[in-house]
Amino acid sequence: GRVERGIVRVGEEVEIVGIKDTTKTTCTGVEMFRKLLDEGRAGENVGVLLRGTKREDVERGQVLAKPGSITPHTDFESEVYVLSKDEGGRHTPFFKGYRPQFYFRTTDVTGTIELPEGVEMVMPGDNIKMVVSLIAPIAMEDGLRFAIREGGRTVGAGVVAKIIK
Structure with missing residues (x-):
């Protein structure tokens, strides 16, 4: 996968973060x-070889990180722009209970949304603050960007404003 930041070195301990429970292992090789x-x-x-880790133990959307440097979360406040019809977004508004896919880095995770007090619906073209609850934890921190997708089509763009849980 792509090294987002820093350096991964042979012999260093790393954590596999996101989707499943966090596990620790050691980098035994780096290939390019x-x-x-x-x-x-x-x-x-790069390809990173991990001690005692099988190919099926890791999945798309997980990240390798220095132990303790990044944590997995499911609930966060976000700032979202909903694409207009002309931008290829939805033609109709969505309401509370909307369950789209949230696309982080390389993977889609289903989530539910909570709209601000007094907001009944969100129109295409709107900017909105919303609380998102994902069904699986993702390695994230404030400032991480994501797309909102419906059946593989992007309908919104957002950023993690504040992690809740």
Whole structure:
């Protein structure tokens, strides 16, 4: 996967964060274009070999991180822009109880929304603050961007404003 920031080095402990329970392991190798390296740096796309970890133990959307540096969360306040019809978004408003997919980095997670007090519906083209509750935890921090999708089509763009849980 892509190194988002920092450096991953052979021999270092890493955590696998998101979707499932966080697990600790050790980086035993870094590969790029079939060459073995000592480290992978921010911006590079690398394969990371992990001690005692099978291919099926990790899944799309999880992140590797320095232990304790990032945590998985399900509930957060967000600021969202809902695409207008002309931008390829929805043609109709949505209401509380709307359950779209929230696309973080490389993976979709279903979530429910809670609208601000007094807001009944959200129209295409609106900017809105909403509380999101995901069905699976994602490694996140304030400022992380996401897309809102419906059947693979992007209908909104948002940013994590404040983690709740």
